[in-house]
Amino acid sequence: MVVRAGAYDDELIKTAGGLGDGRVERDVREEAGVDRNRQAYRTLLVTAAGLGQYISGAILFEETLYQSTVDGRRIVDVLAEQGIVPGIKVDKGLVPLAGPIPSLWCQGLDGLATREAAYYQQGARFAEWRTVVSIPNAGPSALAVKEAA
Structure with missing residues (x-):
């Protein structure tokens, strides 16, 4: 069985096939300090010499996708110049789920x-969604399992 994603089928297949060297998710959340410190940290990461020899994809937070390095280059462009495919973390984090058993979703x-269309325009070429099921x-x-699925 073949499932198609529409207008981006060929590009998606090419991107998925090219992510062979590994991915990195080494970013910092917005809550993790001052804006310029996060920007400096991300600049250090994406400009590391030879980075593209070791990874083929980078999962970014939304802030990072729209951010530039300290010298003004778009982070997604710096990654692409090294042959690293920019990706995006699309979930929005955990919140309490209503119900008799305390759960998160x-x-x-x-x-x-809508967000994914904007992320694509910004340079993201794949997405990651993560969720957890808390098990008290x-x-x-049943609601937590259903929502996580």
């Missing part, structure tokens, strides 16, 4: 198609 499906002593609630 991952938000971000609302507006995802009583076990995960």
Whole structure:
């Protein structure tokens, strides 16, 4: 069975096939300090000599996707120049899920198609979605499992 993604089928297949050397997700969340410090850290990461020899894809936070290095170059362009495919983390983090058993669920499906179109325009060529299912002593609630699926 073949599933097609529409207008971007060929590009998606090429991108997925080219991510052979490994990916890196070594970014810092917005909560992790001062803007200029995050920018300096990201600049250090993406301009490391020979980085493209060791990784083929980089998963970025939304802030990073739209950010430039300290010398004004777009981070996605710096990655692409090294043969590294920029990707984007698209989930919006965990929030409490209503119900009798305390659980968390991952938000971000609302507006995802619109955000992904904007991310593509900015240079992202793949996306990552992660979620967790918290398992308290009583076990995960049926609602938590359903929402995580």
